[in-house]
Amino acid sequence: MDTLPDPVGSSQMDIETSQAGGTPEVANSAAKPRVRAPVRVEEAPKFDLDTYIANYTGRTRYDRLYLIGTCSPSLANEALKAAIAEAKASKDIIKYEKAVRALSEVAPSDPEATLNSAWVQETQRSVNAQTERLEGELKGYKNNLIKESIRMGTEDLGNHYYRTGDLAAASKAYSRVRDFCTTPNHITSMLFKMVSVSIERGDWLSVQSNVHRLRNSQSKPEDAARNEPKIAAAWALAQMQQGAFLEAANSFLAIPADLGDSYNEVLTPNDVAVYGGLCALASMNREELQRNVLDNQSFRNFLELEPHIRRAIAFFCNFKFRPCLDILESYRPDYLLDVHLQRFLPQLYKRIRTKSIEQYMIPYNRVTLDAMAKIFAPSVIGGEAKPTDISSPFVQELIGLIQDGVLDARIDMEKGLLISNQVDLRSEVQRSTLENFREFNQEAHWRILRAQVLYHGLEIKSDKKFGDGGKGARFSREGAGFD
Template identity: 35%
Template sequence: MSFANHHVEPMQLDASIDVDVDVDEASDLSNSENYFQVIDSAPFEVETYASQYSGHSKLIRLMYIADHCPPLQIDALEQAMKYVKGHTFNVSMYLQIHGKLVAAQNAQPGDQANVEPLDNGWIEKQTKLSQIIFEKLETDLKNYKTNSIKESIRRGHDDLGSHHLLCGDLTNALKYYTRSRDYCMGDHHLFSIFLNVIKLNIYLQNWAHVSSHIQKAEAGEFSSNQANKSKMNCIAGLLKLVHANYREAAERFVKAHIDDLKSLNDILSPNNVAIYGGLCALATFDRDELRKKVLHNSDFRLFLELEPQLREAIGRFLESKYPDCLKLLDELRDAFLLDIYLAPHVKQLYNLIRSRALIQYFTPYLSANLNRMASAFNTSVTALEDELMRLILEGMIQARIDSHNKVLYAKDTDLRLSTFETVLEKGRDWQMKATSLILRTACSRNGMITIRQQNYMPPQPQQPLSNNTAKATNHNSNESSFHHSLPSNPQIQSSHHQPSSPGNSMVSCSPSSPPATNNGCSSDVCEKYN
């Protein structure tokens, strides 16, 4: 279903060629049988595309292209078969690829002499060799366990996991990789184990396990390593993309460093990082973030150099040349739809990018002609009205549509009325709080409720001493002699002794004086002792 055959305008939202993608269910679309879109164009060369990947990821992506793009089906299957026969023991994958390749070549018109017969000799040879290697690795692991050498046991589990992966047995490979963690001796080995387990869970699309192992890997001490951090950011970005958290995915991808991803091509390639991060950023970042975090980011700009057309589209978006941006993105659409992880999210991402373009296009104006606007966005006036209506209802554009005159008017905001409404709202809020306080006080006064009061003692103001009040000295010797000189009458009340400067005299209350005040003795009932 090509755009030319169906006369679908670029970036048109209501095109029947697209399949509706719900954001909440986008993470399950990669396995959904209902999501199947056929691409009738050949957006890239299969050999160049396949050279970016290695391992089981290469086979997964080539098989996805073969299933969704008839023009590239034979090339993709031939590349997959070449890799399987040269680098793996995966006999079941070889049989599957050969069956599809024969069916595809028989469906082609013309000579059918190019159909490759089934290589039974290779199948028998690889089966025997795989069994011999497995038995040897199992024997070695038993010997390592007998000798109780932890490093050798870990290496034995890793070797068995890698062997099962080459045979296409992902479940057993994951089992052996997981067991090797119990015999890990250092941070480097621990990170390698986490990476292998995450890789297998991505192949199996167990995204919940991928998320838990990413958290464990980032919590480890080895996560401070720049290369490890960059790899985890890319894998976490892929996880966020699968779960349709596009902004968080963009934040992760823009933190990656291209030099740290050389050994990650069995999961992602640098081109994938550029595409995933660029599209997610274009759909969720504002203009300042796009400029600072994407185009002016020296690390991420190296990724964008691998995808010049996407980099140009982002630049056109920042220059407010939205028709050019959308046209460039539309040219890349078929290539994006052949990516196994990105394909379920292409429609949603393109819708978000288009909505942001519409909002930023109309923001500087008080009114806009819908005919000119539809021409700029390569769509019809009716479809544009539907898009604008959705944006207005969602509160993303403050405007009104004049369907008769085909004009979009910005909503006029009366500042005076807005101020009065704010004041009235504040008054109603204050009235409600005052009424509530009065009611609470009345209920407490009538014993209906009990209000707990905090034990708060306000500070007592300190009154100055009178002029006639004497001050006590702070010398211990004088104070001791003074106490010995006092009469032993129990009715005599002891006075407050205030420390004074050296040389001052001592004072004492007389027996007939009233009790001393808080600030010292009364002036008319004290006797002075020299």
């Protein structure tokens, strides 16, 4: 089977067409063509496709449907048909062709798996005519030198490019709107459109740049408060996409609870709970998770939408690592079909598992490999003759963590133990306590001795007239160290 394209990039055929001098609409359909082999998710997800996709609006609906259709065999037919309908509704010819090609791979006999050339040609003529009309109107506005008309005409042209999939042209059009903005609301609207285009193109540095500009815009306090949830969500998503999981977790946790459905063209409150919860699990220790996530009143509103994430975090905080990992594993198919999570999910899950092993070892100086295998590799118990043998995957995982410096420990294969090399905290506390007790006794002894000397009048004071360094200076017990 041919390699299918990335849901937000261009297929190899699109790239070749662009290089061969295809139509401008094809050549400019994606700013950064990327081809990546799809992840095949054999297990059916827990969500219902219609209910899931109904939560989103705009172009992200197609991206999510296309990803599901190319990765999930059980939902491929339904998702790709819905993706074709989305592409046709937006008059995006490139995405329509991609979805049809993908559907022809999984259901060749389906009527919709055949490219509708008549629709493509008619839509192309309609798009070209609309482009010419909008460009003509904009040219007239520029001749009349009416600043507001120029702004609106340029924005309409950018909206047209964005709807039809010409993201590079849309980005250029929106950037030109800035010169004709006359109010803070105009600037804010333009920047949000730039953020949407950048997210669609996968240009996360541009997303962060425009979010900075949004936060520095001179909006009214009530407008700034209304826009803050969307700004925070875009910023957190960009950090996650760049692999800064701790920073992304803190940003997701700081998103105001009134986000609601105001940013469904990018993500939903459910996504905030999942993205924020997973990033926090992958980057925070138990105390930080309890304080910053579970005790966070604002983020709790998001967690209530995804109670399994809250349960997984609670289990982690309570040292119940097996139930935590089981919950995450049961939702792996759902997350592998998420357009923003798929790329990072293996890395996030690996970090969570590694942190679980680290946290498990904290209270112990040594622990048996059998006990650890029951928690972190239960599937191999009974399935392998020697699940804790040196050649077993679990033991090799521990060896890798030790070699990478993640675990400060050593393995005693003869006794089947993982022995920590860290300082025995109990012995250290006992030694420190005894040292403090010795110092206290010594100090008490000198104070009692001093008090007895004063009580019996044995203190000898120096004669002031001779001076401290004079020849006739008298001996003083104060100088002898009785203080």
